[in-house]
Amino acid sequence: LSPIGKVVSTKTVEIFKSIKLPKKSKVSAIKNTTTSFQKENLPEPRQEEIRRPVTENKKADNFQKEFLGTDDRDDHLLKDEEIKYSPDLYVHYYQEKKDKKPKNNKNLFKSILSTIINTIKNLSSWFVSLYKNKDKRKYFYIIIAAILILIISLTVVFKGKGGSNLGNLESQKVLDEAIAAQKDAKNSLTLGDNEKAKQQFTVAISKAQSVTSSPLVAKDAEAVVTTSYQELDKLTSTTRFNNLEPIIAISDNTKGLFIASGEAFLVTENDIYKSSLLGGKPQKVASFPKNKGNFTAGTNLGSVLYFYTSNQNVFEFNPSSAKLDQTKIADDGRWETANAISSYVGSLYLLDGVLGQIYKHSSSQDTFEKGEEYTSTVKDLKESISMAVDGSIYILKNDGSVLKFQRSKLQDFSLKNVPTPFDKIKGPRKIYTDSDTPSLYVLDTEQKRILEFDKEGVFIRQYALPQKFEKITDFVVSVKSKKIWILNDNNVYEITI
16 A cells, blocks of 8 residues: 555554444444455545545544444333344234224124113103103103104105205296296297197196105196196197096906907916906906917907917917817918917908018918918018008007008008197007007007097097006007007006097
């Protein structure tokens, strides 16, 4: 080393020798650093580097005093190294966390429940003692009266709030709008603007119906609905039935209704029931054979009923004898797939609304001939759901439109003049007519009505069914009796036309 380097090394060694080291780990690290500094061939240090240890002696002394000097602390206290590496401290920390875990919720619940039960017992005992004490019995009656008043008040408040999705103020606002729309409709009637009047009556009905469940405005809202419908029905040739009682009720899931020989026949998937049109409990009179399919559709042919099943079988049912027989096709033929069946002058007609075809089966003694394709107009018949035959064939499609065929040819025909604002048939279900019925009838389940048209398709009138009718599945018309029977949710209802 150079003379200056030797001086630096000598001074550094003297400084470290003078330091008292209680902890070996820190000093050994410093000595190792010094030794490596002496052994390595380092470049000659600059002048300022030589002087730095001298100028920093005071700092070194402070460092020695604070960190490397004798530890005067109480031996009972943990030192820095012990705190950092003590395994006992970790165990203590884990135990502390463990002790802070929540108590058993089950025991807490039992404790709360026990407290509640004891409180109820104490109150009950207090009430009984209060009642038994003649001098204090009046206070017992006062408390009971106060509790009853509180319960009644809360019931009224919550009923008023929960009776409608709208608050009382909002319900009153909607009712005012309904009344205003009704007044505007009447003014439009006075001015001769029937179309505008119908639209405004419809708005009044819609708004009023939205608040009929609010106790505050229910009565007035129902009055608006009733009077608006009365005016609207006059403009739309509607006969409205608000309340009907069933004449026949059945517990099974009924799919078809038929009237024959002055009696009603209700058909489920597997069974046939008979009931008087005057009422009474239906009686099961026949069942479809097993493995022959479930009831799909049916039709009257004279005094006999024919039922089509899901396994492509047809059964003949005699109402007078309640006998059910499978109907055969000549030459061991097979019935086609179908979703509707109708009849006319001894022939059966099957409608396949998926493939788009009508099959005609002519009768021959005790059997029917093989089916003949009725038309070549296949595309137009797809998505058809119901059929009626009176010499012409009327097909109801799932969009509410009606097709008419004569002698296998598609005619220029449509339903016309259905009054606004309900001029669209939104829920078509069934079309009905026969050779004895001068009109066409169409069931619209979504708008809960039966529409009547002449056989040119011109609207005549409509029958509005109760709003509570949610599962209308079938209907039958008798012009001679001037009756319509409706099957809704396994109940039969009767209206006069």
